[in-house]
Amino acid sequence: MFWADKIAASSQGEQIVNDSKTPSGRVHVGSLRGVIIHDVIYRALKHAGKPVKFTYGVDDYDALDTVPQYLDRDKFSPYLGYPLCNVPSPGDNASDYAKYFMGEFLEVFDYLGVKPEIYYLRDLYRSGRLNEHIDIFLNNAHLVREAYKEVSKAERPDNWYPFQVICENCGKIATTVVTDYNGKEVFYTCKPDATNYVEGCGHSGWISPFDGNGKLPWKVEWVAKWQVIGVTIELAGKDHSQKGGSRDVANAICRKVLHKKPPYHSPYEFILVNGTKMSSSKGVGSSAKEIAELLPPELLRFLMLRTQPKTVINFAPNYETITRLFRDYDTLIEKYEREGEKEALTKDLLSLFYAQLGDEVKTYQPFDFSTLISLLQIPHIDIEPEVEKRSPQPLSEFDREVVKRRIEAAQKWLDDYADEEEKLVLYFDEVPEQAQALTDEQVNYLTKLIENLENTESWDGETLQTVLFSTSKELQMKPGAAFPAVYLSFMGKERGPKAGNLLSYLEKSFAIGRLREAIALKEAIS
Structure with missing residues (x-):
């Protein structure tokens, strides 16, 4: 049974398969692995006749934490620390940075036949759909701190709250630290030293955490999304799935604070390009x-x-x-x-x-x-x-x-x-000078090959490949020594595509004539 069909067979009741991406720049092929894995689980559930939805979240309330090398640094550096959805678009075909890069990725979704329901985190926050969970996590900040400590050994101060405000003064979200919550508003400071890539402005004050004024830290936000969207299946990459890692922390928060079972999870590996x-x-x-x-x-x-x-x-x-x-x-x-x-x-x-x-x-x-x-x-x-x-x-x-x-x-x-x-670089006008390196044994091979090719009626790749091999066998010569003579004669190098195919691309008279020219070139310098 295929791995996705196994997941489908063990699932009970309606399933919501979810995946997500932070559009911090041009989306790389590695991100497609999660997309395809979740799409196939969705399809397997459909084939099993089980009710299922496939959703895909765009984490566009995350901060811009670096300017990709292919963008104008002077233009985008002032927006470091801003929510991605509040950063200008690099092009005219999108309203903002997040939709620009996500739009390119969604074109690939269409190309691959992947059709999830797309949702943007800005909409979940600004519409108030996450308000209830923001309140729950702020009221239970001590339990969130405990989960971090127990699972990942990460200590949080007693006055740390799981929320980041969008600073009213400078617009940054990455630099704000919340230290109090009174049930309606949080107290925050935009700290100059909160991150190592951008400075906060120093502003502080009270503000409502609801309706898009800020966001939950992503491991907490992950749990909130599961509940609001109704996620039952969400796999994660190996980097998030290590023991004590992001997924373990999110699972612990889900159980400890909400007393809910986390969605089904299994890790998947990376895609490497050239390692x-x-x-x-x-x-x-x-x-x-x-x-x-x-x-x-x-x-x-x-x-x-x-x-x-x-x-x-x-x-x-x-x-x-x-x-x-x-x-x-x-x-x-x-x-x-x-x-x-x-x-x-x-x-x-x-x-x-x-x-x-x-x-x-x-x-x-x-x-x-x-x-x-x-x-x-x-x-x-x-x-x-x-x-x-x-x-x-x-x-x-x-x-x-x-x-x-x-x-x-x-x-x-x-x-x-x-x-x-x-690349296949064929010399049509003259014999490659590298053919001067032909050995006496290779010249003998080409001489016999010419004779055999002249007697060959069919000029297709398989037939010619057979002739090439049988000629080397006839001379008790290893193919690894014989075939380079052919490549040197046409390409000036000792390796190339399948030799029979190579000859089949050429007119018979030209191919045989070229082999004679290669022999003559070698004999002229001997």
């Missing part, structure tokens, strides 16, 4: 939008789902990783076509099922992604007719649609991600 954990504010890694522009939606969902949630995903968008991703997906499509309905699917096919944008796996005639990358780099090739010609069976309309999306992905990868050594 680096993502950070929205630092701009490290690849943004969700950028990866969505690279991968078709089903492939991006599949990237998240083919690995168990508790296993790290390390996605390096290099040639080997991205071609393997497409190849693995195509293998499952072929397996699905053989094995059929969801009820009988194995775990790997269930990851394929939940990778779809809807509840149907549409099969197609796979066309190798690495071949597309190569074909796009061959001058004078009309790519779509070339794919038609190379396909073993006529393409359906859906086959053509899949191929078109993959051509776009392959071109995007070539333009934005491919290193120079990963």
Whole structure:
């Protein structure tokens, strides 16, 4: 049984699946793992016939605590410490900072077929929906302090209250400290030394904590959200799920203050890009939008789902990783076509099922992604007719649609991600000078290969690959010594794409002629 189906099978009654994000900057692909995990739990519950809602919170009352490196520091530094929803938008297409960055992320939601009910924390606070819980936590501040101490060993002063006011004088929320509550108003001070990234203005006074005048600390706020939204299932990343960490603190507050059972929880691991954990504010890694522009939606969902949630995903968008991703997906499509309905699917096919944008796996005639990358780099090739010609069976309309999306992905990868050594650089006008490095053994191989190629009637990649191998075997030569002779002759380097495919991209007369030229170049310097 797939992990999400297990959760669904053990759930009783109506479920509300929740996830959330603080839009502190460009949202990175790492944040998509939680989105997809919660979306799949929601879908699994629906498939199990259980009543369920999927909600997604935007934590836009959090403070701006750093200016991302891709923004104008002079423009945004004055807003450090402000609630994100009170910071100006970096662009004209949004009312404020939080909606600007969240808007970009929500476009990726649509692209991936994820459709939760979106709510903004500003609305929960300003509408008064959180007032009751603000009052409860302020009146029970001593219990909140105890929970922090018992779970995370964090000491809070006896006059510390779980609330931060938006300073009436300077507009900052990060710098205010509440030290009293009389049942209607809190007493706060905007302290100059409250944080290490911005100074408070020193103002102090009494103010109502209700109707949007401030916010709960996020671990307390998390608990309040659970109650107001009715959350029953919410997973969290490993960083929040450590023993004594944020989720443990929130669970303790939920039990100690509200006497309620926390929502179902299980930790999930990070997504690393090139081995680096993502950070929205630092701009490290690849943004969700950028990866969505690279991968078709089903492939991006599949990237998240083919690995168990508790296993790290390390996605390096290099040639080997991205071609393997497409190849693995195509293998499952072929397996699905053989094995059929969801009820009988194995775990790997269930990851394929939940990778779809809807509840149907549409099969197609796979066309190798690495071949597309190569074909796009061959001058004078009309790519779509070339794919038609190379396909073993006529393409359906859906086959053509899949191929078109993959051509776009392959071109995007070539333009934005491919290193120079990963690109197929063919020398059409002259023999690469590196062919001078051919050994006598390799010259013998090319001489015999020319003879065998001239007698080869079919000029497709698989046939040519067989000829390349059989020629090396005929000469009792290891492929690892023979094949570099082919790459040196056409590309000037010792490695490249599948050699049979490489030759198949070229006219037979040109390919054989080039091998003769490479031999002549070597003999000329010998």
